[in-house]
Amino acid sequence: MDWSFIFPIAASEIARSWDTLNVFLLVICVFFFLVVIGPMVFFAIRYRFKPNRKVSTVSHNFTLEVIWTAIPTIILMVIFWWGWVVYRQMTFDLPQNHKQVRVVAKSWSWTFQYEDGRTTTNQLFVPVDTPVRLIMTSEINDVLHSFFVPNLRIKKDLVPGLYTNIWFKPEIVGQYQIFCTEYCGAGHSEMLGKLIVLSKEDYELWTWGKEIELPPAVGVGAIPQPPGLVAKAPSSSKKEETGIQVAMLGDAELPSMSLVEQGEALAASRGCVACHSSEDRPGIGPSYVGLFGREVELADGTTVIADENYIRESIENPHAKIVKGYENVLMPPYPGLLTELELNALMAYLKSLEN
Amino acid sequence: MEHTSPEGTNYINYPKGLMSWIVTLDHKRIGMMYFFTVLFFFLIGGLFALGIRLELFEPGGQFMTADTYNRFFTYHGTIMVFLVIIPMIPAAMGNFILPLQLGAKDVAFPRLNLASYYIFLFGAIVAFATLFFGGVDTGWTFYTPYSTNTSSAAGMMLTAAFILGFSSIFTGLNFVATIHKLRAPGQTWMRLPLFCWALYATSIIQLLATPVLALTLMLVAIEKVSGVGIFDPALGGDPVLFQHFFWFYSHPAVYIMVLPALGVINEVVPVFARRPIFAYKAMAAALFGIALVAFIVWGHHMFTSGQTVLTNFVFSLITMFVAVPTGIKVFSWLATMYKGNIQFYAPMLYFFAFMFVFVIGGLTGVVLATLGADIHFHDTYYVVAHFHYVMVGGTLMAFMAAIHYWFPKFFGRMYSEAWAKISWLFIFIGFNLTFFPQFFLGFQGMPRRYYNYLPDYTFLNQLSTIGSFLVGLGFFIAAFYLGHALFRGKKAPDNPWRALTLEWQTSSPPPLENFRYEPVVTHGPYDYGPERG
Numbered sequence: 001m002d003w004s005f006i007f008p009i010a011a012s013e014i015a016r017s018w019d020t021l022n023v024f025l026l027v028i029c030v031f032f033f034l035v036v037i038g039p040m041v042f043f044a045i046r047y048r049f050k051p052n053r054k055v056s057t058v059s060h061n062f063t064l065e066v067i068w069t070a071i072p073t074i075i076l077m078v079i080f081w082w083g084w085v086v087y088r089q090m091t092f093d094l095p096q097n098h099k100q101v102r103v104v105a106k107s108w109s110w111t112f113q114y115e116d117g118r119t120t121t122n123q124l125f126v127p128v129d130t131p132v133r134l135i136m137t138s139e140i141n142d143v144l145h146s147f148f149v150p151n152l153r154i155k156k157d158l159v160p161g162l163y164t165n166i167w168f169k170p171e172i173v174g175q176y177q178i179f180c181t182e183y184c185g186a187g188h189s190e191m192l193g194k195l196i197v198l199s200k201e202d203y204e205l206w207t208w209g210k211e212i213e214l215p216p217a218v219g220v221g222a223i224p225q226p227p228g229l230v231a232k233a234p235s236s237s238k239k240e241e242t243g244i245q246v247a248m249l250g251d252a253e254l255p256s257m258s259l260v261e262q263g264e265a266l267a268a269s270r271g272c273v274a275c276h277s278s279e280d281r282p283g284i285g286p287s288y289v290g291l292f293g294r295e296v297e298l299a300d301g302t303t304v305i306a307d308e309n310y311i312r313e314s315i316e317n318p319h320a321k322i323v324k325g326y327e328n329v330l331m332p333p334y335p336g337l338l339t340e341l342e343l344n345a346l347m348a349y350l351k352s353l354e355n
Numbered sequence: 356m357e358h359t360s361p362e363g364t365n366y367i368n369y370p371k372g373l374m375s376w377i378v379t380l381d382h383k384r385i386g387m388m389y390f391f392t393v394l395f396f397f398l399i400g401g402l403f404a405l406g407i408r409l410e411l412f413e414p415g416g417q418f419m420t421a422d423t424y425n426r427f428f429t430y431h432g433t434i435m436v437f438l439v440i441i442p443m444i445p446a447a448m449g450n451f452i453l454p455l456q457l458g459a460k461d462v463a464f465p466r467l468n469l470a471s472y473y474i475f476l477f478g479a480i481v482a483f484a485t486l487f488f489g490g491v492d493t494g495w496t497f498y499t500p501y502s503t504n505t506s507s508a509a510g511m512m513l514t515a516a517f518i519l520g521f522s523s524i525f526t527g528l529n530f531v532a533t534i535h536k537l538r539a540p541g542q543t544w545m546r547l548p549l550f551c552w553a554l555y556a557t558s559i560i561q562l563l564a565t566p567v568l569a570l571t572l573m574l575v576a577i578e579k580v581s582g583v584g585i586f587d588p589a590l591g592g593d594p595v596l597f598q599h600f601f602w603f604y605s606h607p608a609v610y611i612m613v614l615p616a617l618g619v620i621n622e623v624v625p626v627f628a629r630r631p632i633f634a635y636k637a638m639a640a641a642l643f644g645i646a647l648v649a650f651i652v653w654g655h656h657m658f659t660s661g662q663t664v665l666t667n668f669v670f671s672l673i674t675m676f677v678a679v680p681t682g683i684k685v686f687s688w689l690a691t692m693y694k695g696n697i698q699f700y701a702p703m704l705y706f707f708a709f710m711f712v713f714v715i716g717g718l719t720g721v722v723l724a725t726l727g728a729d730i731h732f733h734d735t736y737y738v739v740a741h742f743h744y745v746m747v748g749g750t751l752m753a754f755m756a757a758i759h760y761w762f763p764k765f766f767g768r769m770y771s772e773a774w775a776k777i778s779w780l781f782i783f784i785g786f787n788l789t790f791f792p793q794f795f796l797g798f799q800g801m802p803r804r805y806y807n808y809l810p811d812y813t814f815l816n817q818l819s820t821i822g823s824f825l826v827g828l829g830f831f832i833a834a835f836y837l838g839h840a841l842f843r844g845k846k847a848p849d850n851p852w853r854a855l856t857l858e859w860q861t862s863s864p865p866p867l868e869n870f871r872y873e874p875v876v877t878h879g880p881y882d883y884g885p886e887r888g
Contacts, residue, residue: 221809
């Protein structure tokens with residue numbers, strides 16, 4: 001059924017699950033509203049003041065009280081479980097083979113960093129019917145932001161110094177509105193972006209750096225903006241004389257190196273490989289091979305999964321978690337050695353070395 | 356020392372002189388000082404709200420810059436939360452009514468009571484002083500690192516919140532001691548009016564949760580001064596930790612705002628339905644049930660913050676249980692109306708309005724507690740609509756009910772019923788016109804705290820702005836007829852509503868030390884029925 005008169009157009013399977021849940025919730029809300037307000041209005045009229053009306057003095061009724069405690073409790077548990085099922089889908093249903101895009105937010109723009117090594121600003125290009133995972137953070141000296149696409153019903157905060165992630169699989173070609181939904185100052189309401197879902201053919205062309213026609217806006221944000229209302233046009237698009245919007249490559253030229261290659265070059269040029277081998281043998285520090293995603297045993301006996309957050313901490317504050325067997329190695333802390341984009345490249349490189 | 360006031364005097368005209376008000380230890384005078392102070396702050400907070408709504412009448416800038424707009428919503432939120440809704444019922448109404456309902460001469464610690472008022476006033480002055488130091492634009496939630504990294508006067512505003520917290524703690528402490536120690540002979544626990552029970556539950560939250568706010572603000576200060584990373588990621592701190600601390604106080608604070616309102620409703624319904632309240636014990640227990648659950652649901656403000664999946668699971672589950680005791684109360688009020696003899700005076704009209712909006716606020720609260728659903732709604736106008744339905748709808752409607760219900764007792768005069776009904780209609784319709792469209796803005800994904808918005812959202816925002824001015828007009832009318840009644844109103848009898856609770860068993864307004872003779876309680880607070888009508 002089409003619910004777009006109340007919910008924005010659903011552009012993914014998860015969005016449709018969300019819609020079904022919320023139709024159920026709406027029904028529950030309307031039902032209980034009537035259950036309370038109906039009798040209230042009825043009693044107010046039926047028992048309106050009359051002199052000498054005989055009033056009831058019943059002060060409690062055990063059965064009734066049990067009923068109006070138990071039934072709502074059961075319904076609440078059903079609601080909770082359904083909400084959990086939808087959230088689980090949003091969180092865990094990401095298929096194994098998916099695209100990754102790394103997102104860095106700063107006040108007040110979005111930078112998207114692709115596996116092929118290029119970046120775009122405020123425009124996120126993805127192919128239709130393909131699962132995409134975003135690995136997101138905010139610049140370290142910046143503030144909180146939040147990534148929200150109403151038509152996909154997904155949202156996650158971007159926290160400086162922390163990596164959060166979110167995924168989606170858009171099913172309809174089009175341009176969708178991206179909002180920042182965590183208050184971030186004067187430019188908060190201008191921190192807008194577009195998720196550009198291309199057909200697989202167009203995406204292929206875009207990857208090769210060819211000009212393509214941008215798809216139409218869908219759902220929220222589809223009403224044309226009167227000029228002058230939105231502060232800045234997305235920086236990576238231009239208008240041709242014909243009026244047809246044409247996608248450009250993004251901020252960078254077609255990159256000579258993929259993100260993994262950029263990371264590998266960084267590991268060499270910043271001297272990481274002096275201690276951390278990229279071959280499967282221990283150096284002064286632990287090897288990079290098979291590190292990413294592994295459970296790492298620490299000197300204090302606990303273990304930790306080597307994800308983006310662990311790796312970042314190990315670069316900026318290596319003494320926070322010392323790997324078992326390396327208690328006597330004192331790696332100096334390197335806060336601020338790498339920019340957010342460079343850190344992302346390094347992460348991609350380490351991830352490419354996972355087993 | 357024995358204080359007795361001359362026959363025919365009351366707390367307003369005896370003792371005389373400005374000084375006797377400034378250093379008064381009388382709970383009624385302190386209550387009235389709170390009352391008028393809070394009303395003044397309500398006016399200021401309301402004007403900020405109207406400014407916000409005017410700016411949002413159309414997309415794009417109307418008459419203020421984004422920076423100004425951000426200050427407007429910050430001051431609106433901060434003033435309304437810390438200076439209006441938190442003290443509005445407990446400190447203003449509670450101070451006046453609680454000792455009267457208990458049959459006591461005063462609160463347990465009158466000097467502490469006066470101190471808490473002046474601490475409140477001092478905190479408020481510091482809060483307003485921030486306006487002269489660049490203003491604050493962080494929102495009332497003060498999330499780090501925005502609040503610590505920007506150059507605004509956020510630190511000073513946090514200091515104000517720190518000071519205000521002590522006022523809140525002192526009031527809570529005073530009330531707990533008063534309820535335990537100063538009940539009149541025969542005023543057993545099971546004969547305690549439910550308003551007192553509500554204030555008791557509120558006081559416990561004030562005592563236990565408010566220190567955490569102070570602690571959090573201390574940590575912010577320590578980080579600022581020493582440079583040790585606590586909340587600032589650039590120093591190695593964790594900004595999400597601030598959110599945990601903040602909501603550990605601020606979620607219970609929501610119940611500091613709502614529980615006293617439920618207490619007021621509990622007083623109003625049986626009096627105007629002329630029958631015993633339904634399920635007294637369950638009503639009292641539900642207040643404490645809500646207060647208890649209030650402490651362990653804070654994480655539902657942070658479903659998208661990056662906290663773990665398990666944390667989200669647990670907080671969503673526990674939050675559902677807020678609805679159970681709330682439901683018990685709502686159904687019991689309905690049952691109290693059943694086979695009653697219902698009089699449509701202004702307090703009862705505000706009860707109807709309260710039910711209408713509070714039920715919507717409560718049900719949408721369940722929607723927001725639902726994990727999957729909240730991901731979309733979080734930080735959109737759906738949330739804005741929800742908490743205004745609970746706080747304005749719930750607390751403010753109950754406050755209006757309380758003003759009209761106790762007006763004769765406060766001032767010894769009657770207000771105009773006809774004008775009260777007109778003003779009620781404006782407030783009720785205006786409120787719903789303001790906030791109901793915002794649920795739909797939330798469905799459509801409009802984020803909150805947006806100075807500028809997409810043209811998609813124009814129509815619903817315009818409805819909302821029109822509604823807000825109807826509310827403003829309603830309150831303007833209320834200020835007019837209540838102000839008139841204050842000086843020119845018909846003289847009120849001691850007990851115009853024929854209520855059974857003790858505050859009505861003394862003269863209107865009550866004399867210094869409340870009762871000419873120590874009252875003895877021989878019946879429950881709501882034993883209405885055929886013999887007592």
